[in-house]
Amino acid sequence: MLHKIATDTAPQPAGPYSQAVVSGGLAFLAGQGPFDADGKRVGESFADQVRATFENLEVVAQAAGSTLHRAVRLGAYLRSLDDFAVFNEIAREYLSEPYPARTTVEVALRGFDIELDAIVRVDPDVIR
Secondary structure, three states: OOEEEOOOOOOOOOOOOOOEEEEOOEEEEEEEOOEOOOOOEOOOOHHHHHHHHHHHHHHHHHHOOOOHHHEEEEEEEEOOHHHHHHHHHHHHHHOOOOOOEEEEEEOOOOOOOEEEEEEEEOOOOOOO
């Protein structure tokens, strides 16, 4: 069974998808970028965009009854792999050991520099 997760404190989906769905003790978090809850891009520097993106992903994880500290997988999509070291440094602020499995790829993002998605563990009795 799938349970839809939604929160007003993160950007709303721009298409036919949920911010997250919970199934089988896992929450599958849709991609988030450096946007406020109204969809306006935030963050002047790459570091600012990374933090804003992690904050959005954390808000969705919390709406699912979890946190990024319980992430088992992280997908990172960077406009430029030249920013890889900065991304790794900031990621340590939001993730815990053992760090989640991760894929990082360079992609042609338009108007922003990073997007993240994740899979986090949730307690089986916590379905919101």
